Amino acid sequence: MAIGTSLLVGYYVYTARQQLGTDYTALVGDIVRAQQTTPQLDHALESFIDEPILLHLGQIHHTLWLSEKYLDHVRHGLNQHPQLHRDTAYLEEDFALLSKQLLELEERAKAALVDRSLLPELQRLSMDIEATMAWAYSELNTAVHSAAGRQRLIMQRLSWAVTGLVVTVMLIALALLAAVLRLQSQRNTLKMLMLTDELTGLYNRRHLVDAASRELNDAKRHQQPLSLLLLDLDYFKHVNDTYGHPCGDDVLRKVSQQLRRISRATDIVARIGGEEFCLLMPNTTVNDAESVAERIRHAIALEPLSHLNTPFQQTVSIGVTTSIDGMHSFEQLYSLADQALYQAKALGRDRVESIHPSYPFPASQPNDTHQQSFNTLTG
Numbered sequence: 504m505a506i507g508t509s510l511l512v513g514y515y516v517y518t519a520r521q522q523l524g525t526d527y528t529a530l531v532g533d534i535v536r537a538q539q540t541t542p543q544l545d546h547a548l549e550s551f552i553d554e555p556i557l558l559h560l561g562q563i564h565h566t567l568w569l570s571e572k573y574l575d576h577v578r579h580g581l582n583q584h585p586q587l588h589r590d591t592a593y594l595e596e597d598f599a600l601l602s603k604q605l606l607e608l609e610e611r612a613k614a615a616l617v618d619r620s621l622l623p624e625l626q627r628l629s630m631d632i633e634a635t636m637a638w639a640y641s642e643l644n645t646a647v648h649s650a651a652g653r654q655r656l657i658m659q660r661l662s663w664a665v666t667g668l669v670v671t672v673m674l675i676a677l678a679l680l681a682a683v684l685r686l687q688s689q690r691n692t693l694k695m696l697m698l699t700d701e702l703t704g705l706y707n708r709r710h711l712v713d714a715a716s717r718e719l720n721d722a723k724r725h726q727q728p729l730s731l732l733l734l735d736l737d738y739f740k741h742v743n744d745t746y747g748h749p750c751g752d753d754v755l756r757k758v759s760q761q762l763r764r765i766s767r768a769t770d771i772v773a774r775i776g777g778e779e780f781c782l783l784m785p786n787t788t789v790n791d792a793e794s795v796a797e798r799i800r801h802a803i804a805l806e807p808l809s810h811l812n813t814p815f816q817q818t819v820s821i822g823v824t825t826s827i828d829g830m831h832s833f834e835q836l837y838s839l840a841d842q843a844l845y846q847a848k849a850l851g852r853d854r855v856e857s858i859h860p861s862y863p864f865p866a867s868q869p870n871d872t873h874q875q876s877f878n879t880l881t882g
């Protein structure tokens with residue numbers, strides 16, 4: 504909007520300046536040319552008075568023709584500027600007198616060609632004409648210059664007004680833009696807050712469920728595997744009870760950092776409960792998912808933790824499940840991973856257990872003794 508307004512106003516000022524400037528330039532040019540005829544006429548008359556011959560009469564005739572022509576141009580030019588015309592109305596009489604004197608001069612010059620006694624009278628008339636011309640054109644010059652000055656002042660004020668307007672419009676546009684950006688950023692922050700966990704900065708359960716449905720659709724469309732890891736810290740209550748809740752929070756943050764570090768950019772890491780985490784891994788096979796789970800388990804067990812210089816260790820139990828073609832719902836996969844996690848806890852904790860969905864045809868290589876039929880499990 505600001506750019507459009509600036510362009511429009513700029514174009515208007517440009518055309519206004521051009522128009523006014525051109526008009527005055529033409530008029531001033533005509534006045535200067537008209538003034539220049541005075542010395543020419545003077546010179547022609549001098550030549551004629553010195554030697555009143557036909558050739559010099561011709562020069563007078565030509566100069567008078569020029570004088571009348573430029574006088575006409577000047578009067579016509581004045582008519583184009585009503586204000587200036589009004590300001591110089593008092594010169595009309597002088598212009599009329601000048602026209603009359605120029606005609607008379609030509610007549611008298613013709614008469615003086617045959618009767619030289621008329622030459623002094625001719626000289627007097629020419630002096631009168633010069634005086635009238637000098638006075639009228641000088642007055643006209645002054646009037647044109649003061650009108651041009653007024654015009655410049657108006658243009659200058661107009662330019663200031665336009666500049667002010669453009670700056671105001673631009674400031675308003677900038678303020679609006681800033682407000683929109685601020686709103687957008689607040690919206691993004693709010694959205695992030697709604698989708699993330701405050702303590703760890705990981706995604707929350709709500710985002711996980713949404714993302715899982717999208718990822719499962721993709722996996723189904725491209726016939727790709729998708730794996731789900733459920734993680735639960737072992738004996739975390741003990742950490743809280745022994746070292747305090749803030750220390751427990753610190754452990755949760757460190758576990759989150761490890762999860763972020765080990766997972767890929769396309770994985771979705773979420774904190775879904777107090778000390779429960781979930782890792783959704785698109786395009787990840789059974790073997791890869793189990794190997795990631797093992798890496799996480801090791802990394803957390805090796806994480807150096809301490810409270811008031813007392814070192815302690817935190818372990819994690821992990822349940823793994825993989826859909827090899829995305830043909831399962833999130834609830835089905837979650838239920839299998841949860842049962843695998845339960846097994847890991849039951850078998851002593853600090854371990855990874857897997858339970859994968861069963862397929863009508865052998866679709867994957869079972870690689871652990873904990874694989875069970877999804878159909879059996881969901882009964």
Ligand SMILES: Nc1nc2c(ncn2[C@@H]2O[C@H](COP(=O)(O)OP(=O)(O)OP(=O)(O)O)[C@@H](O)[C@H]2O)c(=O)[nH]1
Binds near residue numbers: 776
């Ligand atoms: N510091 C901290 N503790 C939390 C948070 N959310 C849940 N907890 C604690 O996590 C502990 C979970 O304890 P339990 O469910 O008994 O599980 P556990 O002690 O880890 O035992 P197992 O899971 O059976 O190995 C409880 O003490 C909760 O108070 C949290 O945001 N910060």
